[in-house]
Amino acid sequence: MSPVNLSVRDEQLRELMDDPDCDPVRLDATLRRFHLVNRLISGWDQVYRTRLRPALLDLERPARVLDLGSGGGDVVTRLAQLAARDGLPVEWTGADPDPRAHEAAQKTQNDRKPRISDRQPPRVRFLCADAGALLEQGESFDVVLSNHVLHHLDAPGLLDFTESSRQLCTGTVLHSDIARGRLAYGLFAVGITPLARGTFLRTDGLRSIRRSYQPEELATALAEGWTVTSPAPFRLIAEAPGRG
Template sequence: MSLAERDGVLLELMDDPGCDPELLRTTLRRFETINRVVSGWGHIYRSRIRPYLSALDRPARVLDLGCGGGDVLTHLAHRARRDGLTVEWIGVDPDPRALEVATTRSSPAGASFRCTDSGSLLEEGESFDLVLSNHVLHHLTSDELLRFADESRRLSRGLVMHADIERGRVAYGLYTVWITPFAPGSFLRTDGLRSIRRSYRRAELADVLGAPWRVERPFPFRVLAVAPGLADA
């Protein structure tokens, strides 16, 4: 199997509306452990999010688009609360199955979840200081990706940050071994490997998104697409 080119046709099991609901719930719940290890939001929070929110010197609003089971938003909200930041955290996902898991989490005050999407939020006139996502980009078709990127900028009056996997043989091999103890009773092995095959390399994502997006590699096997918001433009 070649990873030289992105596989934009392969579908993940959890994206099937008819997939096994218990396997999906287990997958979404275990993402908390997986994301703590591989997604690097702790580093992004310390180096990017905390300094940015602190510099606002006022209460802030943060949106997590495609929040899934809500673990990333909850993790960031707990960190911000410990740091004394006043933030309203809103996680949205169009899949009610994901929101079912998200709303069962023990979230700090100021964190909430809604079953909606970026287009609907724009129609409502919503705006945020920071819009972010985790592991959303590789799920999208090329047209969906450009629309998602544009809508996320139009929702933000400050920053936009989209984090994702970077495709590569080393990432694929390491994940195959590392995921073994977490995989039983879930989609984690199959979908994780499919996610890597669907994901972009840094230069590919930069080419697709274009200016003013800046695509960084904050650490191995990860990409972070960053752009200024358009809500106040």
């Protein structure tokens, strides 16, 4: 087997879970297991501490935060938990146009059992909608974020998604994704194995890395006004002010 070429982005790969006819049982298992994967590799606890929490505190009023392309809902739910522990009043929304992801997010929300330390577990509003639908409905948010969405998009889709996210936002937009690299690929291939049985996690995760950008590539692909940084190993964040 020839080695995988990670020097260039492989835009032709398609992830299994993006197939509307994929195995629904494996898809549901994948979406439900994302909370473990994202806690391990996505770094949103750090992003919350260093970027999101300060932005919420600066508002000095209840905030509205949108997770665009929220999938199974684990990232926005985790951020809601962190903000609740800090006593921050936030209205959280997760939006995804895929009805399968929307259903999984609602199930996860309904199945969540409060822990003893949870006085009032934070609730998240989940919508089956894309950015265009939210704009048509007149929605507006103080912060718009996404996790692992950018690498799924082709060039026109990337520009449309990121511009729409700015139009929905009055404050800060944060899109987090994978930074493509050989070490990231090798570590994920080994580390995901214990969690991957019965899911698309290993195949799609490796394909995601191959489809992902390096920081300078993403900066070039985005329109003017975006800043791309690498806040942690194997991670990148595209940030811009909102236009709403």
